[in-house]
Every structure is written in structure tokens, then in C-alpha cells.
Amino acid sequence: ATAPEKMPSPDTSTAKSDTQGAEFVRVQGRQFVLDGKAYYPVGVNFWFGAYLGAEGEQGDRTRLLKELDLLHSLGVNNLRVLAVSEDSELVRAVRPAIVNAKGEFNESLLQGLDFLLAEMAKRNMTAVLYLNNFWQWSGGMSQYVAWHKGTPVLDPDVTGEWNAFMQNSAEFYRIADAQVRYHQVIKTLTGRVNSITGIAYHQDPTIMSWQLANEPRPGSDADGRPNVEVYIQWIKTTARLLHQLAPQQLVSTGSEGVMGSIGDPAVYVAAHELPEVDYLTFHMWAKNWGWFDAKNPAATFTGSLEKAAAYIDTHIDIANRLGKPTVLEEFGLDRDGGAFAADSGTQYRDIYYQTVFNQLHERAVAGDAIAGYNIWAWGGYGRSQRADFIWQPGDDFMGDPPQEPQGLNSVLASDASTLAIIKQSTADFASLAVTEKTAL
Numbered sequence: 001a002t003a004p005e006k007m008p009s010p011d012t013s014t015a016k017s018d019t020q021g022a023e024f025v026r027v028q029g030r031q032f033v034l035d036g037k038a039y040y041p042v043g044v045n046f047w048f049g050a051y052l053g054a055e056g057e058q059g060d061r062t063r064l065l066k067e068l069d070l071l072h073s074l075g076v077n078n079l080r081v082l083a084v085s086e087d088s089e090l091v092r093a094v095r096p097a098i099v100n101a102k103g104e105f106n107e108s109l110l111q112g113l114d115f116l117l118a119e120m121a122k123r124n125m126t127a128v129l130y131l132n133n134f135w136q137w138s139g140g141m142s143q144y145v146a147w148h149k150g151t152p153v154l155d156p157d158v159t160g161e162w163n164a165f166m167q168n169s170a171e172f173y174r175i176a177d178a179q180v181r182y183h184q185v186i187k188t189l190t191g192r193v194n195s196i197t198g199i200a201y202h203q204d205p206t207i208m209s210w211q212l213a214n215e216p217r218p219g220s221d222a223d224g225r226p227n228v229e230v231y232i233q234w235i236k237t238t239a240r241l242l243h244q245l246a247p248q249q250l251v252s253t254g255s256e257g258v259m260g261s262i263g264d265p266a267v268y269v270a271a272h273e274l275p276e277v278d279y280l281t282f283h284m285w286a287k288n289w290g291w292f293d294a295k296n297p298a299a300t301f302t303g304s305l306e307k308a309a310a311y312i313d314t315h316i317d318i319a320n321r322l323g324k325p326t327v328l329e330e331f332g333l334d335r336d337g338g339a340f341a342a343d344s345g346t347q348y349r350d351i352y353y354q355t356v357f358n359q360l361h362e363r364a365v366a367g368d369a370i371a372g373y374n375i376w377a378w379g380g381y382g383r384s385q386r387a388d389f390i391w392q393p394g395d396d397f398m399g400d401p402p403q404e405p406q407g408l409n410s411v412l413a414s415d416a417s418t419l420a421i422i423k424q425s426t427a428d429f430a431s432l433a434v435t436e437k438t439a440l
């Protein structure tokens with residue numbers, strides 16, 4: 001489906017317009033700019049922020065305020081947040097969902113997003129909101145495909161068949177009525193008037209960027225090549241729609257980089273040289289990509305650091321060539337020994353974080369296109385009470401979505417050594433922003 005030329009502008013008649021003049025994050029060459037100065041969004045993945053912000057039993061606003069205050073004390077100025085989840089039978093999908101098969105929205109969860117954004121604004125935080133998911137843990141693209149086909153969703157946590165799942169998710173790009181549903185979701189979110197601030201989402205400078213999806217891929221590495229053209233077209237069409245509906249905010253893809261582009265840098269470049277894509281994103285997964293084995297660190301940790309350094313340089317170099325900023329918006333590492341318990345160590349994680357932060361900062365100081373990062377993922381005060389660490393509806397939310405053990409990659413409020421490393425890094429980037437001369 002292609003977006004009709006003239007998009008109906010969202011109804012924001014009840015919205016306040018006091019954001020006039022409020023500064024939105026902009027792109028200037030390889031940098032983000034805010035209020036005439038270089039801006040480095042540095043922070044965490046906080047996928048469950050809207051869930052925590054919901055009123056009553058569904059959410060936990062008291063905890064959310066504690067989390068935001070702690071994050072603010074660490075110098076975090078940016079959160080990457082799941083803005084839409086789809087109602088699904090996928091066994092590891094988060095429940096409840098924000099939108100259902102009929103296109104009806106869970107108003108309580110959207111008010112949770114309202115509350116989150118309102119509280120983030122008070123702490124000078126900006127948000128990256130992703131509008132879909134290539135993976136199963138929030139319904140995502142495969143749920144749209146199941147709605148279209150009227151058949152049970154292909155569940156990778158049941159079949160174990162991840163290549164088939166990825167190819168199935170990628171069918172989303174080709175299904176016209178799935179795109180019509182998705183466009184309706186986008187119009188609803190960008191046009192929503194925050195029930196707390198009265199500001200329309202598309203006029204709210206707290207929202208730095210609308211992101212097409214979490215980790216959209218053309219398909220599986222083995223079979224995804226035939227989908228590349230429709231994948232690129234999907235990015236262009238969706239980004240154009242977002243620029244029509246939210247002209248003051250940025251658009252990003254949510255791509256993992258080359259590893260999320262069937263391993264082909266040319267596919268990643270083709271997706272991100274599009275003028276409709278304002279900045280690049282990349283993610284880095286030492287465990288998932290077989291670099292690091294927490295059970296055998298002696299044999300794998302040094303190699304992981306080398307592979308990570310190379311992956312980072314490759315993606316900053318591509319962004320340099322494209323002349324756009326790039327953000328490392330996901331990276332993480334297991335707790336020592338692959339443990340999940342909150343009292344387990346983070347020796348290797350701390351070295352990994354410090355090493356990555358050092359490289360990002362060095363490249364930023366050199367004037368390269370690295371413009372920010374988000375660690376994956378903030379668990380804060382959340383804890384799992386389950387012997388198997390598997391999330392069940394009603395449990396605390398942690399940085400690990402429901403498809404992964406709760407504690408796998410989560411950075412916890414009690415992880416003092418890791419928090420100290422994060423705090424130092426955000427301070428380094430904040431001082432970089434102050435010292436840099438940026439043309440108005």
C-alpha cells in the first residue's frame with residue numbers, strides 16, 4: 001500500500017499549542033541539534049514504560065517515578081519505548097496489548113504512555129517510540145500477518161523455527177490490508193492528544209523520533225533476499241507517512257544494522273540513504289550472534305570485544321559516508337555465568353559497557369557520526385519472583401521482554417558498578433555537547 005498523497009491531518013483541535021517555539025531535536029549533518037547546540041541522546045531501553053505508566057493495577061506509577069528519578073540522576077536523557085503492542089496468542093507476547101484485532105486501543109495503556117511522556121518532559125528526557133516489532137514479544141508484524149490470513153500465528157517459541165518466523169514476519173511488508181491497519185495505528189498515535197499535558201503527540205518535543213519498528217529485517221538471512229525491494233519500499237512509504245503526520249519529529253527505522261540486513265551492508269545503506277530516514281540506528285548482540293558465551297568467558301570475551309569494536313566502527317563509518325547521525329540503540333551482555341538473579345555479578349558486562357562507551361566517545365570526540373546510544377535494557381527496581389524467571393502477566397516488568405528470562409540483560413537499580421559506568425558515560429557525552437560549537 002502506498003500512503004495517499006494528501007494525508008488527512010490528525011484532529012488536534014483540543015490540543016494545546018503551547019509547544020510553539022519549543023525546540024524539537026533536529027538533524028544537522030552528522031549530529032543531532034537541540035536549542036542550537038549539539039545533542040547526544042544517551043540512555044536506556046525502557047520498552048515497558050507505557051505499561052508502568054498505566055493507572056491502577058495495570059501499571060505502577062509510583063515505581064515509574066522512582067525509575068525516572070534514578071535514571072535522571074544517572075544523566076540519562078533518552079528512553080527508547082515500545083509505543084504499540086498487538087493482541088496475540090503468541091505464547092511469549094506481552095499481555096495486555098495496546099491494540100486488538102478490531103483496531104481498538106487499550107485507553108488505559110495509552111494513558112500510561114501519556115503519563116510516561118509527561119513525566120519524561122519534566123526530566124528533560126526525549127523518547128524514541130517504536131510502532132511495531134519484527135519479533136514476537138509484542139505481537140508485532142507476525143500478528144498482523146495472522147490477522148490478515150485468519151490463521152493461527154506462527155509461534156517461534158512453540159515451533160523453534162526462527163527462519164520460518166522471520167520470513168512470515170516479512171510478509172507483513174507485502175500485505176496491503178496489514179499496511180492499512182498499521183497506517184491507522186500510526187495516525188492514531190501521532191494524532192493522539194496527551195490526556196495529561198493536552199499536547200498532541202506530533203507536536204510534543206518530548207518525542208524525538210518515531211521508529212518504524214523494533215529490529216525490522218527483510219526476512220531471514222537464508223531466504224530474505226527476494227524481500228529486500230519490498231522492505232526498502234516499506235521503509236520509504238512508512239517514513240513518508242510519518243513525515244506527513246509529524247513533520248516536526250524525526251523518523252528512524254529501528255534496524256540492527258548489517259546483522260539485521262541479511263548480512264549485506266548494501267541493503268543497510270539502501271535502507272538508510274533514503275532521504276525520508278533522518279538518522280541511522282544499529283544494535284549489537286554479542287550473545288545472540290554467537291560472539292560471547294557467558295559460560296565460557298575465558299575463551300570468548302576477548303573475541304567479543306574485538307568483534308564489537310569492529311561492528312561499531314563499521315556502522316559509524318557508514319553513517320559518516322551517508323552524512324547522517326547514527327545511534328547504537330541496543331547493546332547488552334549477560335550477567336556473570338549467564339545468571340539471572342539480581343545478586344549475581346556483572347564483571348564482564350561492566351568491562352563490555354566501559355569498552356563500548358569508550359569507543360563511542362572517542363569517535364564522537366573525533367567528530368564522527370556516532371550521536372547517541374541506549375543500553376538494553378533498564379530493569380531498575382523490577383524483580384522476578386519466579387524460579388524459572390519466565391514472565392507471566394501481572395509480574396513486574398523488567399528490561400527483558402517476556403520472551404527472555406527476566407534478568408538476562410536487565411540493568412538493575414542494585415547494579416551499582418554498572419550504574420557508575422553509565423553515569424560517567426552520560427556525563428562525558430553531556431560535556432561533549434556543551435563544548436561543541438554548533439552553528440545555529
Ligand SMILES: O=C1NC[C@H](CO)[C@@H](O)[C@@H]1O
Pocket residue numbers: 135214215285288330376400401404409
Ligand atoms: O530488540 C531486541 N533485541 C535483542 C534483545 C535481547 O535479546 C531482545 O530482547 C529484543 O527483541
